[in-house]
Amino acid sequence: xxxxxxxxxxxxxxxxxxxxxxxxxxxxxxxxxxxxxxxxxxxxxxxxxxxxxxxxxxxxxxxxxxxxxxxxxxxxxxxxxxxxxxxxxxxxxxxxxxxxxxxxxxx
Amino acid sequence: xxxxxxxxxxxxxxxxxxxxxxxxxxxxxxxxxxxxxxxxxxxxxxxxxxxxxxxxxxxxxxxxxxxxxxxxxxxxxxxxxxxxxxxxxxxxxxxxxxxxxxxxxxxxxxxxxxxxxxxxx
Numbered sequence: 001x002x003x004x005x006x007x008x009x010x011x012x013x014x015x016x017x018x019x020x021x022x023x024x025x026x027x028x029x030x031x032x033x034x035x036x037x038x039x040x041x042x043x044x045x046x047x048x049x050x051x052x053x054x055x056x057x058x059x060x061x062x063x064x065x066x067x068x069x070x071x072x073x074x075x076x077x078x079x080x081x082x083x084x085x086x087x088x089x090x091x092x093x094x095x096x097x098x099x100x101x102x103x104x105x106x107x
Numbered sequence: 108x109x110x111x112x113x114x115x116x117x118x119x120x121x122x123x124x125x126x127x128x129x130x131x132x133x134x135x136x137x138x139x140x141x142x143x144x145x146x147x148x149x150x151x152x153x154x155x156x157x158x159x160x161x162x163x164x165x166x167x168x169x170x171x172x173x174x175x176x177x178x179x180x181x182x183x184x185x186x187x188x189x190x191x192x193x194x195x196x197x198x199x200x201x202x203x204x205x206x207x208x209x210x211x212x213x214x215x216x217x218x219x220x221x222x223x224x225x226x227x228x
Binding site: 001031032034036042043044045046049050053055087089091094095096097098099100101 | 153154155156159167169170171203205207211212213214215216218219220221
């Protein structure tokens with residue numbers, strides 16, 4: 001199975017900050033990397049697919065990038081509704097696997 | 108607007124079979140663009156993909172569960188189902204059904220609200 005490792009966890013930040021979450025794959029996955037946001041008691045929501053494509057309806061302050069087996073999710077200016085847990089997921093091969101999650105907390 | 112809704116018992120006894128159904132509304136499960144999957148999340152933990160199925164069949168399972176899991180589809184009812192046999196307390200989780208793209212990025216773009224299933228006697 002392909003292992004996905006996220007860092008940091010947790011992450012403390014303030015409204016207005018720029019934050020970056022990193023996800024590293026244990027082997028090459030091309031750009032088959034997706035990012036999800038999950039709030040307590042809710043289902044995950046797709047933010048970014050194919051490493052850097054913004055899903056429909058997602059604010060432009062979210063962005064993704066890739067470099068080899070390292071992937072990043074950036075939020076340019078944190079809003080109160082952005083405090084949540086973020087997961088990366090590889091869909092390069094089955095079994096599809098997720099990172100362990102990064103909880104973004106208010107500082 | 109596409110919606111997915113999980114249904115089934117919220118309490119299952121150890122060694123029995125967990126059975127859940129996902130009903131798709133606002134779209135057709137026979138849409139050739141998509142697969143239909145199950146994902147679970149134990150309380151306070153991360154996400155685990157269980158398996159996916161195409162409308163015509165041919166399920167794909169997580170090898171960690173393949174000996175116990177069956178996913179099937181009923182196009183006449185616009186539903187797909189999950190069965191997990193010989194459950195233990197470790198199978199206690201929120202179970203989500205979701206739609207995912209059947210090609211290119213395979214991203215999961217529409218999820219049900221989730222169904223908490225507790226395994227306990």
